[in-house]
Amino acid sequence: MEPNFRCGTRKAIDELSEELNIPHDSSMQDWSYTEGNPDDIEKYISHYSLTKDDDKRFILMEFIIQATEYQNTEELFLKYCENIKPILHADFKLQEYTIHYWACFDNDNIEDCWKISPLMRQIWEDKKIN
Secondary structure (H helix, E strand, O other): OOOOOOOOOHHHHHHHHHHHOOOOOOOOOOHHHHHOOHHHHHHHHHHHHHOOOHHHHHHHHHHHHHHHHOOOOHHHHHHHHHHHHHHHHHOHHHHHHHHHHHHOOOOOOHHHOOOOHHHHHHHHHHHHHO
16 A cells, blocks of 8 residues: 655755755755755665754755665665664654665566665565554
């Protein structure tokens, strides 16, 4: 079952843009997906742990997942998968829509999905079973 749609709020986007020095304007689409820079993943993870604002945390996790997906080595990809896995488990309800999106459930062939889709599917199954 697909979770309720959720997206980042304009207020959270504006604040994160300033806090993390990320450019944006109102014409940019899918802001969090297009701006998740693999080189800045540590900054995103650190900021995630410091903020208590759920709207910011929601957007930051989109950044973190995008940045993990585009790590330039398998070693870094696996490292960040392991780093974010407990965060996604702990914040499952907040991140449920994002996890479902990246799980790529609309495609039965996992080979045609993102590299991170198997992790997202595993987290989804772990949380939905419990």
